Amino acid sequence: MPLGHAPGVNGAYEAHAHDFPGLTYFSADGGIVRTGRQVRHVEAGDLFVIAPGDVMGQAHSDDLAGAQGWGVFFAADALGPDTPGAHLAWRTHPLLFPFVHGGAIGALRLKVPPAERNEWVTRIMALHDELQQRREGYREAVSAHLVLLLVGVSRLAADVVGDLRENAEPLLAEVFDVIERRYPEPLSLREVAAAVSISPGHLTSTVRRRTGRTVQEWITERRMVQARRLLAVTDLPVGDIGRQVGFHDAGYFARTFGKLHGMSPTRWRRFNHLNGR
Template sequence: MAGTARRDRRSARVPVYTYVPDPVLPPVSVLRLDPAAFHRKQPGEHTHDFPGLAYFERGGGSLRSGNREWLVEAGDLYVIAPGDVMGMGETAGLEHAGGIAVFFTQDALGPDRPGAFLSWRAHPLLFPFVGGAATGALRLKVPEADRAGWLARVRAIEAELADRRDGYRQAVLAHLVLLLVGVSRLATDVVGDLRLNDESLLAEVFTVIERRYRGRLSLSDVARAVNLSPGYLTTTVRRMTGRTVQDWIAERRMTEARRLLAESDLGVSEVGRMVGFTDPGYFARSFRRMHGLTPRGWRSAGGAPRRPD
């Protein structure tokens, strides 16, 4: 994975990769899918807690996601949702394939980014990703006439991240938006009126989290709200998304905490209280465990406004 992502072993079924944001860099990463990369490490089954795109300019081998296996062909675009389980297919490895992948977090879409995963259905740039958690990645085909331009967009993101010239952060995010516009246009006819397996349950879970993450909220609270046992709810949500209910609560709280630290002058303790932490010390420890920096360190590294607590 790219430098801002690490492997997370919290899932018992398959490895889960989680995105570790850097306060200085935009929350976007690019990974080359070339013979050298596949020779170094053949990727086994794994999943991500963030969305991604994998575009192949050269075919070869096969990929498996959910209950489907695809032969990889030139022009293939895989829209990978949080929770999709990805792996090598049974047809010879991917050493002869070639492409490039882009990973990002919803923070990249600015202040209008949606909260709960299933609310992405209503977002003009994120709706193609909602088909993943229960059914496997969405496979699209980039028309041959558009492939050079598509690859140029992704390489523009890669170049900006590598060169880091003045304004590169804004350039990366702008290129990402253009890329997602292209994905949405390709997906419009394919996704249509897509319905997820057990969508209503996930919708209830994320609605409860969205409504109550600013206060005291536990797995038992969510389970009680959706009339299920904590054990059954944990198993179901992990199977469908690759993460636990507690993981999603923590992620929602930290997403809002990052936003408040970057966009407001609220004190760190106040930020913690606003996202459900009554103990400032526990908030600081939790933030550092997820981000590798304290909330103050994050704010300082990102150059956000601050005031004393």
């Protein structure tokens, strides 16, 4: 839907968080977005990835004055009947991993390159038209357009570390950089702390306060992101995938995956294997 606030808002809408994922895309400069602790001035090509739990700031009637943009909000099961239960799907579907980034820093801000911006507008308008007209087959068309949007988001979200640096979170950027480089290896809290030159206790409290998760949880999450990708797009044995993402014990990998996703890696692959669709 097109973005904007009604004239009567004027700060009446308090800071709030959604329990579903969403995107906001801006095709031109103009307006501000209040997210987390920040007020961000909108620039052409800005794409905000809003995860469940991300705090959006108090809205004012003139926040989006002059803005040109659209919002796409959806339940995780909008991706189809084979998606695991909605309470898990936004964390487990291979196209939804950009929405797992910790709500304390606010919505993830990505930048659509100039050459791709017309294509983004076309995709969003096609989705909007299908929802408005509701012609025969519109549900399948909406799902297809949404998948294309999420593929685009996934490609743009590769540089999470760069986003953290842009948003004045240099310590988090360093931590995520270490995790990104070393997650396939044995990696502990102490080793991450040594790499960023602070004590393990200080690192633990800082990362938990700013992201709501521990360093070890972020290491595990990064490993799970790669595991989900490999399960979805390859036929590698589950044990080999576990070893590639830092679990040298196949049984421990399977138990960890099952605890986080509510199903075994093999069952998750049956739901989500992209080569078989």
